[in-house]
Amino acid sequence: xxxxxxxxxxxxxxxxxxxxxxxxxxxxxxxxxxxxxxxxxxxxxxxxxxxxxxxxxxxxxxxxxxxxxxxxxxxxxxxxxxxxxxxxxxxxxxxxxxxxxxxxxxxxxxxxxxxxxxxxxxxxxxxxxxxxxxxxxxxxxxxxxxxxxxxxxxxxxxxxxxxxxxxxxxxxxxxxxxxxxxxxxxxxxxxxxxxxxxxxxxxxxxxxxxxxxxxxxxxxxxxxxxxxxxxxxxxxxxxxxxxxxxxxxxxxxxxxxxxxxxxxxxxxxxxxxxxxxxxxxxxxxxxxxxxxxxxxxxxxxxxxxxxxxxxxxxxxxxxxxxxxxxxxxxxxxxxxxxxxxxxxxxxxxxxxxxxxxxxxxxxxxxxxxxxxxxxxxxxxxxxxxxxxxxxxxxxxxxxxxxxxxxxxxxxxxxxxxxxxxxxxxxxxxxxxxxxxxxxxxxxxxxxxxxxxxxxxxxxxxxxxxxxxxxxxxx
Amino acid sequence: xxxxxxxxxxxxxxxxxxxxxxxxxxxxxxxxxxxxxxxxxxxxxxxxxxxxxxxxxxxxxxxxxxxxxxxxxxxxxxxxxxxxxxxxxxxxxxxxxxxxxxxxxxxxxxxxxxxxxxxxxxxxxxxxxxxxxxxxxxxxxxxxxxxxxxxxxxxxxxxxxxxxxxxxxxxxxxxxxxxxxxxxxxxxxxxxxxxxxxxxxxxxxxxxxxxxxxxxxxxxxxxxxxxxxxxxxxxxxxxxxxxxxxxxxxxxxxxxxxxxxxxxxxxxxxxxxxxxxxxxxxxxxxxxxxxxxxxxxxxxxxxxxxxxx
Ligand SMILES: [Zn+2]
Numbered sequence: 001x002x003x004x005x006x007x008x009x010x011x012x013x014x015x016x017x018x019x020x021x022x023x024x025x026x027x028x029x030x031x032x033x034x035x036x037x038x039x040x041x042x043x044x045x046x047x048x049x050x051x052x053x054x055x056x057x058x059x060x061x062x063x064x065x066x067x068x069x070x071x072x073x074x075x076x077x078x079x080x081x082x083x084x085x086x087x088x089x090x091x092x093x094x095x096x097x098x099x100x101x102x103x104x105x106x107x108x109x110x111x112x113x114x115x116x117x118x119x120x121x122x123x124x125x126x127x128x129x130x131x132x133x134x135x136x137x138x139x140x141x142x143x144x145x146x147x148x149x150x151x152x153x154x155x156x157x158x159x160x161x162x163x164x165x166x167x168x169x170x171x172x173x174x175x176x177x178x179x180x181x182x183x184x185x186x187x188x189x190x191x192x193x194x195x196x197x198x199x200x201x202x203x204x205x206x207x208x209x210x211x212x213x214x215x216x217x218x219x220x221x222x223x224x225x226x227x228x229x230x231x232x233x234x235x236x237x238x239x240x241x242x243x244x245x246x247x248x249x250x251x252x253x254x255x256x257x258x259x260x261x262x263x264x265x266x267x268x269x270x271x272x273x274x275x276x277x278x279x280x281x282x283x284x285x286x287x288x289x290x291x292x293x294x295x296x297x298x299x300x301x302x303x304x305x306x307x308x309x310x311x312x313x314x315x316x317x318x319x320x321x322x323x324x325x326x327x328x329x330x331x332x333x334x335x336x337x338x339x340x341x342x343x344x345x346x347x348x349x350x351x352x353x354x355x356x357x358x359x360x361x362x363x364x365x366x367x368x369x370x371x372x373x374x375x376x377x378x379x380x381x382x383x384x385x386x387x388x389x390x391x392x393x394x395x396x397x398x399x400x401x402x403x404x405x406x407x408x409x410x411x412x413x414x415x416x417x418x419x420x421x422x423x424x425x426x427x428x429x430x431x432x433x434x435x436x437x438x439x440x441x442x443x444x445x446x447x448x449x450x451x452x453x454x455x456x457x458x459x460x461x462x463x464x465x466x467x468x469x470x471x472x473x474x
Numbered sequence: 475x476x477x478x479x480x481x482x483x484x485x486x487x488x489x490x491x492x493x494x495x496x497x498x499x500x501x502x503x504x505x506x507x508x509x510x511x512x513x514x515x516x517x518x519x520x521x522x523x524x525x526x527x528x529x530x531x532x533x534x535x536x537x538x539x540x541x542x543x544x545x546x547x548x549x550x551x552x553x554x555x556x557x558x559x560x561x562x563x564x565x566x567x568x569x570x571x572x573x574x575x576x577x578x579x580x581x582x583x584x585x586x587x588x589x590x591x592x593x594x595x596x597x598x599x600x601x602x603x604x605x606x607x608x609x610x611x612x613x614x615x616x617x618x619x620x621x622x623x624x625x626x627x628x629x630x631x632x633x634x635x636x637x638x639x640x641x642x643x644x645x646x647x648x649x650x651x652x653x654x655x656x657x658x659x660x661x662x663x664x665x666x667x668x669x670x671x672x673x674x675x676x677x678x679x680x681x682x683x684x685x686x687x688x689x690x691x692x693x694x695x696x697x698x699x700x701x702x703x704x705x706x707x708x709x710x711x712x713x714x715x716x717x718x719x720x721x722x723x724x725x726x727x728x729x730x731x732x733x734x735x736x737x738x739x740x741x742x743x744x745x746x747x748x749x750x751x752x753x754x755x756x757x758x759x760x761x762x763x764x765x766x767x768x769x770x771x772x773x774x775x776x777x778x779x780x781x782x783x
Contacts, residue, residue: 057766059733064691067617068654107497114502120509121539123490126497154496161490176487176513177541233544235579272663272703281631281668282624283660323706329773330695337769343656343695345618371772 045443046092049375053337054083068344075346078396079336082383093382095412095446096390097138100405103390104134107402108151119402121173121180123162124187127155129406131193135457136409138446144457152194159187160199167203170210170231181215181230185243188250189456192464200464201471204251211244211258219261223280226265237278238269242291245298246454249433250461252468254298263299266292267318273343274320274327284327286341286354293324293361294453297433303423311421311432312365325362329372331355337376338384338395339411348394349385350404352377352411353455360419360452364436367420374415374441381408381415409447410455416441417449429465476508476531480524486510487517505535509542516545521552533567537574547583557588565608572612575621581605582628602633603640610644617648623657627664636669637676653687656696663703677708685720692724692735702741711748718745727758736766743777752781 061069086092108130112119119126131151135144162172162183170179171187184207191200214232217224228244229236241262248254268280269292275284276292300314315321331339331351338347339355359372385392385408391400392408422437429435438449438458449458487510489501501509512532515525529546532539550560561584568577588600609629612622635641645665648658666672666680681704687697705714722728724738733739743758756778763774 052768055768057736057768059693059736059766061693062691062734064653064694066652066654068652109496111498111500114500114505116497116499117501117505117536118538119497120489120499120501120505120536121541123497130497151496154494157492158490158495158497161492173540175490176517177539178544180540231540231544233547233583234540271660272707273660273699278620278624279627281660281664282627283620283657285620325773329770332769334767334769342618342620343699344654345656366776368776371776373769373772376769 045375046379047087049337049373050083050087050092050379053335053376053379054080054087056334071346072344075395076335079347079380079384082396083335083379086383092379093386095138095382096386097446099388099390100386100392100409101134101137101390103387103400103405104130104137106390108134121177122183122186123174124159124171124183124190125173126402127158127190128186128193129402131155131190132456133402133406133409135193136406136413136447136450138448142448144448147194152196155190155194156196156199159191159196162187163199163203165206167206168210170207170214171203178231179210179214180234181228181240181243181247185247188247189454192250192456192460195460195463197464197467200251201468204253204468207247207251208253208255208258211248211253215240215244216258224265226261226263235278238266238276238288238291238295239278241266242295245295249298249431250454250464250468252465252472259299263296263318266295266299270319270324274323274325275342276324283342286331286339286351286358289324289328290354290357293319293358297361297453298431300432303421303432303435308367312367315365321362321365324358325366325371328355328358328362332372332376336380336384337373337378338380339377346395347380349381349392349408349411350394351407352381353407353414356411356414357452357455360414360436363419364421364432369418377411377415381412407455410450412447413450413457414452416445416447419449419452429462429469434462434465476504476528478507478511481511481528484511484514487514489513508532508535509539512542512545516541521549523553525549526553526555530563537567537571538576540576543576543580547580550584551587557584557591560584561604568608568612572615572619578621578625581625585632602629602635605629606640606644613648617652617655618657620657623661626661630661630665630668634669636665636671638665641665649687653691654694654696656699659696659700663700667704667707672708677704680704688724688735692738694735695737698735698737698741714741714748715745717741721745727761733761733766736762739766747781755781 131147135147139145159171161175162177164170164172164179170181171184172179173183188200211228215228217227217229217236219225224236227236227241230240245254245259245262248258269276269278269288271277271281271284273284276289277284278288296315296318303311312321330343331341333340333347336347338349339351340347341351341354356377363369363371384396387393387400392405393400394404417438417440419436419438421432421435423435425435425437433453436451436453436458450456451458451461454461486507489506489509490499508528508531512528526546526549529542529549532542533546561581564577564581564584568574585600592599609622609626612619616622630636630641642665645658645662648655649662666676681701684697684701688694688701721738721742724735725742726732727739727742739758739762743755743762746755746758759774759777763771767774
C-alpha cells in the first residue's frame with residue numbers, strides 16, 4: 001500500500017526516535033523492520049503522536065524520590081518499553097474486537113466462579129457493564145447490532161428479581177438485598193439498553209416516592225441539603241446525587257421539588273484544585289468530577305432561544321469552569337497518553353471515561369472541538385489495556401474486569417468522536433442532556449458515539465426519554 | 475466455617491441462583507448458607523444477638539455487602555449495644571482488610587449515635603482523638619486512601635479540629651514523607667482554611683511553607699495547586715503578580731531558558747495575562763505547547779485563543 005518514500009520517512013523517524021531513546025540499532029535491523037509487512041500498518045499520524053509522547057519535555061523530574069515518584073517510574077518504564085517496541089517493530093496494536101466480544105459473551109453466559117461473589121451486591125452493575133460493553137464494540141456495518149432476544153429477556157428477568165416493593169424500595173444490588181441508588185441507576189441503564197420500557201413504566205411512580213422519601217436530603221439535613229443518599233443511612237455524595245438525577249431524568253420524573261438545592265450543593269464540592277470531590281473539602285477525583293459536571297446538565301434552565309455561550313453562562317453561575325478545565329487537562333500524562341483520576345496518581349484506563357467523559361461536556365460548554373489529545377488516549381488504550389484473553393484493563397500487569405472493560409471502551413468512543421450541543425435537535429426534552437450530536441474524527445475510526453452524560457451509546461437515553469414524554473402527554 | 479447450628483429454625487433464602495441467568499455466580503456453600511440465613515433474618519426483621527454475630531461472618535465474606543452493614547447498624551440500635559465495643563470491632567476489621575470502604579461510613583454512624591446518646595451527665599464524652607491511632611495506621615499502610623482521608627476530613631469538621639496541633643503535625647509528617655501526596659495537601663488546605671475563620675498570619679505562613687516545598691521538588695503539581703489555591707481563595711486576582719519573581723526561579727525564560735517546572739512556566743503565563751502583557755503570555759503558552767508540555771497542546775492553543783479574543 002504505502003510507497004517507498006513513505007517507508008523512507010518512517011525509517012528516518014525510527015532512527016530519530018531510537019536516537020532519542022538512547023538505543024543504537026544497526027542498519028540491518030532497521031531494514032529487517034522495514035521488510036516486515038505489518039510495518040506498513042502504522043499510520044503517519046499515529047507515529048507522530050507516539051513520537052511526541054516518547055519525546056519527553058526537557059524538564060528534569062529532579063532528584064526528589066518518594067513513594068509517588070517510585071510508583072510513577074515503575075509504570076513509566078513498562079509503558080515506555082511497550083511504545084518503543086511499537087516504534088521498533090512498526091506494529092501498533094489494533095482493537096481486538098472478536099476477542100473482546102468473546103469476553104463479553106463468556107462473562108454474561110458462562111457461570112462465574114465462586115470468587116465473583118465479590119460482585120454479589122452488584123448484579124445490576126454487571127448487566128450494565130457487560131451489555132453496554134458488548135453494544136459499544138465495533139461492528140462491520142458500523143451500526144450497533146440489535147441486542148439478542150435472549151439477552152433482553154434475561155436482563156428483564158434478573159432486574160425484576162431485584163426490584164423492591166415495585167420500586168417503593170428502589171432496586172437492590174442482588175436478591176433480598178435493600179434498594180440502592182447506584183444499583184438502581186445501573187439497573188435502569190441496563191433496562192434502557194434492552195428497551196424494556198414496560199418494567200420501567202411500572203416502577204417509575206414508586207421510584208419517585210422512594211427518592212423523595214428515602215434518599216433526598218431536604219432543608220433540615222444541614223450540610224447535606226440538596227444531595228441524595230445511596231439508601232437510608234448510606235453515604236451521600238456527588239456519585240449518589242448523579243445517579244438519582246439520571247434515573248429521574250430518564251424516567252421523566254425530575255421535578256423542581258426533587259432537584260431543589262442540588263445545584264448549590266454540588267457546587268460546594270468543587271475543590272481549590274478545580275476538580276470535584278465526593279463531598280465538600282475532600283480531594284478532587286475523576287469519578288466524582290464526572291458525576292458533578294454531568295449532573296449540571298439536568299439542573300440548568302431550559303435551552304430555549306439560546307445564543308452562543310448560553311450554556312457556559314448558565315453553568316458558570318454555579319462552578320468555576322476555567323478551574324475545572326485546568327484540573328481536567330492536567331489528568332493526561334505525556335508519556336502514557338492515558339488519564340489519571342487525581343493529582344500525582346497513576347494513569348488508569350477507567351478514567352478514559354471518568355475524565356475522558358468530562359472533556360466532551362467541557363467541549364460542549366465552551367464550544368470547542370477538542371480540548372485534549374484524543375490520539376494519545378487511543379494509543380494508551382490500544383497498546384496498554386487490551387488483555388490477550390479479551391477484556392480491557394487498568395494498565396499493563398493488571399487483569400481485565402467488567403468495570404474496566406466498559407469504561408475503557410466508553411473512553412474509545414470519546415476519543416474517536418467529537419461532541420457538541422445541537423440546539424435544533426428535535427426533542428420533547430427541555431434539557432441539554434438530550435441535545436447532543438457527534439461527528440466521527442476522520443481517519444481510522446471504529447467506535448460509535450456515545451451520549452457522554454449517561455455512558456450509553458448515543459440514542460438509547462434519547463429514545464427512552466421520548467418514550468416517557470409521549471406517555472406523560474397523553 | 476461459621477457455626478450455623480443455632481439457625482436450624484431459619485430457612486435460608488435463595489440468592490441469585492435461578493437458571494438460566496446472566497452473570498450467574500457459582501456461590502460456595504459457606505457463602506450461600508451465611509448470606510441465605512442473614513437475608514432471611516433481615517426479611518423477618520429479627521434484631522437478635524445471634525443475628526448480630528452472624529453479620530460479622532457476612533461482612534468478612536463480602537465487605538462491600540451494604541445490606542449486611544445496614545442490618546448490623548439496625549441491630550445495634552435495637553439492642554442498645556455497647557458502641558465503643560463496636561468501634562473496636564470496626565478497627566480490627568479495617569486493619570484486616572484495608573480496601574474495605576463501607577466501614578468508614580459505618581463508623582461515622584456509630585459515632586453520631588454515641589454523641590446522640592450523651593447527656594449532660596455523661597462522664598466520658600466522645601473524644602475525637604480516639605480515632606487518630608486507627609486512621610494514622612490506615613494511612614501509613616495506604617497513604618492516599620481516599621475513603622480514609624475523607625473520614626479524617628469528616629472528623630476535623632465534626633469536632634472542629636481546624637488548626638489542631640496534632641492534626642497539623644500529622645499532615646506535615648505525611649507531606650514530609652512524600653511531598654507529592656496530594657491527599658495530604660488537600661487535607662492541609664482543609665485544616666488550615668476550612669472554617670473560614672482564617673487569620674492573615676496563617677495565610678502568610680502557608681505561602682512560605684508551600685514555597686519551601688516547591689524548592690524541594692519544583693515539578694510537583696500538588697504544591698503549585700496549593701499555592702495558587704491560597705491566592706485564589708484569599709487574595710485579589712491581581713495579587714498573583716506578586717509571584718512573578720518566585721516563578722522565575724524555576725522558569726527562566728529571559729536568559730538561559732532553563733525550565734525546572736512547567737507549573738512555574740504556566741503560572742508566569744497567567745501572571746502576564748493579569749499584567750495585560752499579551753505577547754509575553756502568548757510566547758509562554760507557545761513554549762508550553764511546543765516544547766515543555768506538548769501533551770496539552772490543545773489546551774495551550776485554547777489559552778492563546780482566549781488571550782487573542
Ligand atoms: Zn480503574
